[in-house]
Amino acid sequence: MTSSITTTQFLNASDSPETLQTSSKRFPAIPLTCTNNPTLSFQVAAPSMAELAQPTSLDGDKSPSSFEAVLENRFWDSPLGSEKLFDQDDNKNVSALPSSIGSASSGSSNEPPKSSITPSMSRIHEFAFLIVVCLAQFLSLGALNQTVAPVMILARFFHIHDYGTLSWFSAAYSMTVGTFILPAGRLGDMYGHKRVFLIGWAWFCIWSLITGFCYKSGVILFSICRAFQGMGPALLVPNAIALIGRTFPIGIKRNTAFACFGAAGPTGATAGAFFAALLAQLAWWPWSFWILSIVCLCVMFLSYLIIPSEKRSVSADRPTFDYLGCVTGVTGLVLINFALNQAPLIGWGEPYIPTLLVLGFLSMAAFVWVELYFTSHPLIPIRGLQLDAAFALACIAAGWGSHGIWAYYLYLFLEHLRGHSALLTSAETSPVAITGVFFAFSTVWLLRRIPVSSVMLIAMVFFMVGSLLMATTPLHQTYWAQTFLSIVLMPGAMNLSFPAATILLSSALPKEKQGIAASLVSTMVNYSISCGLGLAGSINRYTIQRASNERGLQGHPAPLAVTTPEVVAARLEGLRCAYWFAVGLGALGVLIAGVFIFVTKKRARAEGK
Structure with missing residues (x-):
C-alpha cells in the first residue's frame, strides 16, 4: 500500500x-x-x-x-x-x-524513511562527504573541456581539416552523459546509490585511461572512447544528487550542499580547460586523460571510505528496471544524436543520415508507447508530466542547446580565428568560475523572492544575450568588450536555469515521482548540448561552403592550417551563422518562458489567487 x-x-x-x-x-x-x-x-x-x-x-x-x-x-x-x-x-x-528539490534522487522514491536517514556525521565528515560528492560534478564538466580547450592542438595532432570532426570529441561525451543518466539513476535505486556511485568512478577511471592511449588509433576510435568515457559521469551525477538528498535533511545544510554542487560545475569546467590546455601546450595532450584516470581512482577510494553505507530495509521492495523502455529510449537517442552530429562531416545528402534519423524517431515513438502502456515502472513518468513540466523541459532544451554552441565555438573563435594559444584562451574563459560560483549561491536567495518562472525567463535572456554578443563580435575587437561580457553572463544562464527547471518539474510531478526531476533535467541539459552542436555544425559547414564558392576558393572547406584572409572570412561567416542559430535557440527559450509566465498568471487568476 x-x-x-x-x-x-x-x-x-x-x-x-x-x-x-x-x-x-x-x-x-x-x-x-x-x-x-x-x-x-x-x-x-x-x-x-x-x-x-x-x-x-x-x-x-x-x-x-x-x-x-x-x-x-x-x-x-x-x-x-x-x-x-x-x-x-x-x-x-x-x-x-x-519536499524541496534537494530530496530529488534519480529514481522514483522521494524523501527516505526516517529509519533510513544517514546517522549523524561530524562536521569534518560532512565536509569530506560534500567534497567527494561534488567532485562528481566538478570532474564531469572538467572532462568535457578536455577536448574543447586544446581543440586546435588536437586538430593538428589528428590532421583534422574541418570543424565537424572536432565537434565529435565533445558531442560524443555529452551524448552518452545525457542518454544514460536516467537508467543510471534507476540502477542506483535498485542496488544502492553508493554502490553505483563507486562503479561510476571505476568506469570513469578505466575509460579515461583508455582514451588517453587512443593517440595512435585515429579520430573514430578516439570519439568512441570519449563516448564510453561519458558513461562514467552518467553513473556519477544522478547518484551524487541522490546521496546529497538522502544525507542532508531539509533546511540550510541541504540548500548549501546543492549550492556547492552547482558551483562545482563552472569551477570544474574552468579547471578542466586550464589543465588540459596546460598539459597539451607544455607537455602532451594524453596526459590530461591519464591524470584524470588517476584522480578518479583516488576519489573512488575516498568515496568508499567517506560515504556512509546505505541501510536498506530487508522487507523493502526493490524497484524494477524498465528494460524495454531503456533499450528503445537509448537506441532512439543515440541514433538521432549520431545522425545530427555525423551530418556536418559528410553532408545531409548521404542516404544513411536521414535513415538513421527516421529510425531514431521510430524508436523514440516505441519508447513513448512502452512508457505509457507497457511497463508499470517507467523510466520517465510521461503520464504524470503536466504542462509546467513540458514548459520547463522545452526551456532547458532551447537554452542549453544554445549554450553548447556558445562554448564550443567560443574556443574556435579565440584559438583558430584570433590565433590565441590554448593556455591564453583558458585564462580568458576563467571568469566563468567566478561568476558561476556567485550565481550558484545567489540562486537560492533569488528563488525565494521572485517566481520560479521569472527566474527561468531571466536565464533564457542570459542564454540569448550571451550568444548575441558573440554573434556580433568583430574579429579584432579587444577581449574586454563583448567577449568578456558574454563570458561573464553565461554562467548566470546555466546556474539559474537548472534549479528553476528542477523546481518546476518537482512541482509538476506527482509525489511518488519527485525523485526523477533532477535526473530528467540533467538528461535534457547534456543531450541538448550534443544535439545543438550537431545542428550548428551543419549550419557552419554549409555556410562556409557557400562563402567559399562566392570567393572562388577551391577545395572547400579549406584545411584548418590555411589562414589566408579569404578563408578566414569564410570561416568567420560560418561561425557567425552558428552563433545566430544559438541566438535563435535562446530567443525560443525566452518565448517559451514568456508564454509559461502568461499561462501561470492566467491560471492563478482563474483560481482566484
Whole structure:
C-alpha cells in the first residue's frame, strides 16, 4: 500500500523566525490528512520559537531546526504517525510538507524513511562527504573541456581539416552523459546509490585511461572512447544528487550542499580547460586523460571510505528496471544524436543520415508507447508530466542547446580565428568560475523572492544575450568588450536555469515521482548540448561552403592550417551563422518562458489567487 500525508495548511521553510512565531499563533495546529483515506486525519501543533532554536533530531544537526524538521518529528510522534498505516518501505512517500528539490534522487522514491536517514556525521565528515560528492560534478564538466580547450592542438595532432570532426570529441561525451543518466539513476535505486556511485568512478577511471592511449588509433576510435568515457559521469551525477538528498535533511545544510554542487560545475569546467590546455601546450595532450584516470581512482577510494553505507530495509521492495523502455529510449537517442552530429562531416545528402534519423524517431515513438502502456515502472513518468513540466523541459532544451554552441565555438573563435594559444584562451574563459560560483549561491536567495518562472525567463535572456554578443563580435575587437561580457553572463544562464527547471518539474510531478526531476533535467541539459552542436555544425559547414564558392576558393572547406584572409572570412561567416542559430535557440527559450509566465498568471487568476 502506498499512501502519503499532506497538509491542508503549511508554512514556508524559508520564513524568518519572527514570521514562524507569528504563524504559529495564527495556526496553532497543522491538520494532516491521508490522501488514500481522507477520513484519517490528525492535527499537529505548529512549532514554537524555542523548538525552532533547538537542533533537529533527524540527524543530530547543530544548526537551528527547519519548520519541516520539527513538524516531521511531531508527525512521527503523533497517533497518526505511529499507526501501522504503511508498509515498511512506504514511509519514504510520507512527508508533512512538500519536499524541496534537494530530496530529488534519480529514481522514483522521494524523501527516505526516517529509519533510513544517514546517522549523524561530524562536521569534518560532512565536509569530506560534500567534497567527494561534488567532485562528481566538478570532474564531469572538467572532462568535457578536455577536448574543447586544446581543440586546435588536437586538430593538428589528428590532421583534422574541418570543424565537424572536432565537434565529435565533445558531442560524443555529452551524448552518452545525457542518454544514460536516467537508467543510471534507476540502477542506483535498485542496488544502492553508493554502490553505483563507486562503479561510476571505476568506469570513469578505466575509460579515461583508455582514451588517453587512443593517440595512435585515429579520430573514430578516439570519439568512441570519449563516448564510453561519458558513461562514467552518467553513473556519477544522478547518484551524487541522490546521496546529497538522502544525507542532508531539509533546511540550510541541504540548500548549501546543492549550492556547492552547482558551483562545482563552472569551477570544474574552468579547471578542466586550464589543465588540459596546460598539459597539451607544455607537455602532451594524453596526459590530461591519464591524470584524470588517476584522480578518479583516488576519489573512488575516498568515496568508499567517506560515504556512509546505505541501510536498506530487508522487507523493502526493490524497484524494477524498465528494460524495454531503456533499450528503445537509448537506441532512439543515440541514433538521432549520431545522425545530427555525423551530418556536418559528410553532408545531409548521404542516404544513411536521414535513415538513421527516421529510425531514431521510430524508436523514440516505441519508447513513448512502452512508457505509457507497457511497463508499470517507467523510466520517465510521461503520464504524470503536466504542462509546467513540458514548459520547463522545452526551456532547458532551447537554452542549453544554445549554450553548447556558445562554448564550443567560443574556443574556435579565440584559438583558430584570433590565433590565441590554448593556455591564453583558458585564462580568458576563467571568469566563468567566478561568476558561476556567485550565481550558484545567489540562486537560492533569488528563488525565494521572485517566481520560479521569472527566474527561468531571466536565464533564457542570459542564454540569448550571451550568444548575441558573440554573434556580433568583430574579429579584432579587444577581449574586454563583448567577449568578456558574454563570458561573464553565461554562467548566470546555466546556474539559474537548472534549479528553476528542477523546481518546476518537482512541482509538476506527482509525489511518488519527485525523485526523477533532477535526473530528467540533467538528461535534457547534456543531450541538448550534443544535439545543438550537431545542428550548428551543419549550419557552419554549409555556410562556409557557400562563402567559399562566392570567393572562388577551391577545395572547400579549406584545411584548418590555411589562414589566408579569404578563408578566414569564410570561416568567420560560418561561425557567425552558428552563433545566430544559438541566438535563435535562446530567443525560443525566452518565448517559451514568456508564454509559461502568461499561462501561470492566467491560471492563478482563474483560481482566484
